[in-house]
Each structure stands twice: as structure tokens, then as C-alpha cells.
Amino acid sequence: RFMTSFHGIVDRAQVKPGEWVVVHGCGGIGLSAINIASAMGANVIGVDLDSAKLELAKGMGAAHVINAKKTDPISAIFDLTGSGAHVSVDALGVTATCRNSIMSLRKQGRHLQIGLTTAAEQGEIPMPIDRIVTMELQLIGSLGMQASHYPSMLQMVEAKKVTPKAMVTGTCALDGINKIFNEMNTFQNVGVTVINNYN
Template sequence: MRAIVYEEFSVLPQLRDIESPSVPAAGVVIDVEATGVCRSDHHAWSGHDSTITLPHVPGHELVGRIASAGPKVTNFRPGQRVTVPFVCGCGRCRWCLDGNAQVCPDQTQPGFTHFGSWADQVVIHNADANLIAVPEELPASAVVGLGCRFATAFHGLRVRANLHAGETVAVFGCGGVGLSAIMIARAIGARVVAIDVSDAALDRAREHGAQHTVNASGKNPDELSVEVVSQASDQCPDGVAVSVDGVAVSVDALGREDTIAAAISSLAPLGRHVQIGLLAAPPVFDMSRVIGLELSVLGSHGMAAAAYPEMVDLVIAGKLRPQDLVTNVIGLEDAPAAMVALGANTGTGMTIIDLGR
């Protein structure tokens, strides 16, 4: 089969012919219809993920059809159209049984713990616990992002931060996951301040529902947090501008120490910070503020398959439109260049790889 392979970190991947995978007893082999180009792929390719064994095939966001199923798979069959969370649980531990497979100690992750979906086929382990059936009528562009960025943002805002209608959320970084967070926050009924250094990204944020935007160029974290809080003050209901102490929820969708510092400084007392962006090294931030204002610092590491029905139903109903984030569709041969381009941070949307191109 065709696959994108890299044998060294940060060295241009190559399109190659490699052996097709064998189906595990409790897993499936999926013919990949389309797959995403995600910043997490770039982190792994850059050597920031200790789970990677070289040579490696990236890719963890996907939609496709089951080509073969192992003898222990009972809930799915060949030919079904499916997607999968990028974190796949074992299906047996207490975390999985409680519906929290995204923190399973024995998790597998396509594109990280084993070869991923930048290929004609990909293996998914423990299929009964991890696959999600996908309606035929949904375009691939509406499904691919559900595996990682969209599910991670949904879980972070809906579950971890318990975001309510009428609250204000500040989203730092308006790439794929940041725009997903903006769309989800608006669907919940929250008000959104979007922050980025790119005017093009901020234009996209407004298109997807951000009421206010802040260009962070040239601002230190303290200056940036002041402007974010000022914008939040202008978002109060009925057009009445009143002074506020900060936003209810902040999201770092970029993964930088300075944006985390600004996000935490933007929070009101009892505010909740959701960390989605991955970092190359542990950040330093104002823990005294976290303690004094009783702030919550929350991680979001994907979402278990068991929690997908609510999100998928919103997509089917058209209340959430992940396909609107797709700005570029490429073929598999274009994927190596797309990997390198992720490091330039120039995109304002989502790129997907169409395996049929």
C-alpha cells in the first residue's frame, strides 16, 4: 500500500510502497477515505513525542471503511463507514468502563503508538470500544476533524470546563483546533473573544462566530490579557458595556508559554483554563494567581468514542459544521510538503488528505 514514511525526525517524509497491515484479533483494518493534517503530527515528526518508533507513518484523524475485522470484533463488520478518536482505549480498564477512554493507561493512538492514517490502510485496535459509525450522507470533510481537534475542543469546553450559555470564552490561537473551539462555544451559546497574531486567522474566527478579536502581535502576556478582558467587557448582553474581572473560560489552542500566561491572566475568579495546545517543554505560569483566584487548569486529551453521539448528532443536524474549517484538500503525494508547512504556522483552517485524489 502507499504510505507517507519518515525515518528521521524533522527530515522530509517520503511517499513509499510498504506492506499492508494484518488485522488484529480484536481490531480492524480500515481503507482510509480521508485523513487530517494536524499540528500534533508535526510535533511527533519534530521528535517531541516519546511514543514514536522510527520508521513511522503519521496520521490520526480519519474516516474510512472497514476492510477486514478480527474474529473478536462483534459490533462492526467489513464495509461499514467509520471514524475513530485519536486516543483508543483498551475497553477493559476502569477508565474505559467509566467512559473515559481518552485517559486509558493502555491506550493506543494511530500515528503515534503505531502506524497511522497517512496511508491507504490503518489498523485500529480494540475496535468494539473505539469505532464510531458514520452516516453515508456526511462528507468526509465533516468527519475527519472529529477524530482530534473537534473532539478535543468539544470535550474541553463541554465536559472539562462545563461552559454554559452566556459565559465568555477567550480562545488563544485560531488554527484548526482554535476555530473548532470557537464554533463549539457559539453552538453552546457562549460569547467568544478570539486571539491570534494573524489578521487572516482573526477574519476566519469572526466568520465562525467570534464576536471580538484581538491581534496579539507585539504584546506581552500582561498587555494581551488586559486587552482580552477589555473586549470581554464589551460583550455583555443587551449591548451594555460593564466592567468585568475577566473571562469565564480560556483556551490555549496553540501551545506556547506566553499564550498560556496571557490566558490565565485573563481569567476571572473561579475561571477555568483549558489546555489543548501541545508544548515542547513544560510551561511556567503564575501559580499564585491560580491559587488566589481558585482557578482551574484543565487538560483535554481527545474524547472517548462513548461520548461521540452528542457531537455527531449536532453535526448531522447542521448545528456544528466541521466541514467549514476545511480550507485545503490535497492528495497523499502532497502530504510531505504539508507536514513541513505546519511548522510555518501560516494556515487559517484545516487541510485534509483525500486518498482518492
């Protein structure tokens, strides 16, 4: 998750210091994207439906958080940024987060799609095409990261500029992984669980 977000934020979206970056979905991918964008000097906003995930997002570097269950995220983003985000990330891959990501961008903004769709979307999400055209928006897809890019990410980890350990909220044995997968599939988990016992 962390290297996937690193490639998306640094290599694909090319986030710059001072830019507004909004991350829709504060699971493992989203928390990683928040941490990395913050380390790149961006002003980061985390958006989710879960207050516990938003609290963790603050700890990962989000300057602002928006609970989309309680507030219209697009209006809140424009209130915070003035004219919309420079970069908006869909870290979840559902119709609502993808649409909100695109709609929260300023003119010539960059939508970064990291989240793959769920079974409900089956790989297809409707897009606000007229807005993409009239606002001259960029759509950027990102998946994984080439091994040759690992050194720059690991140097940032070593220098404590990024802190992937901060999003680890639990550990489990290998035989407990099915429970974790079920929680992930229903968006119940907060943070990241690491397997630390393979017996």
C-alpha cells in the same frame, strides 16, 4: 481536532450559555473550540497573531477577535468582558498563549489546556502560581474524546449547530502532506487541509 475540542469545551470545561470564552490560537483546535463554544451559547473571543486566521475565527462563531501582534490581549480581554473570561483555552501550547490564557481569567475562572507543547517548551511551561491561588483558578487538561461521546457531537453536526466544514480551507493528495505538516509546524497554515486523494 474537532472531537478533541468538543470534549474539552463540553465535557471538561463545561462551558455554559452566556459565559465569556477566550480561545488563544486560531489553528484547527482553536477554530473548533470557537465553533463549539459559540454553539453552546458562549460569548467567544478569538486571539491570534494572524489576521487571516482571525477572519476565519469570525466565520466559526467568534463574536470578537484580538490580534495579539497589535494589541495586548489581556487588556483587550478585560476591556471586552469587564472582569475577565470564565473560560480561557490555550489551543497552541506555547509559553505566551498558556500564560495569556491564565492571565485573562476572572476570579474562579477555568483554564483549559488542549494544546500540547512544542519542541521549544519540551513539556514544561512556567505558571503564574500566585495568581492561580489568589484568583482560585482551575487548570483543566483535555485530550481526545471517548467514542461513547461521539453521538452528542455528531447530532450537533447533523443539526448544523456546529460547522466543522467551515474551517476546511484546502485539500491535498497524500503525497502533498509533508508540505502541510511543515506549514503546521511553523504556524503558516490557515484553517484545515483535508486529504482527498490517496493515490
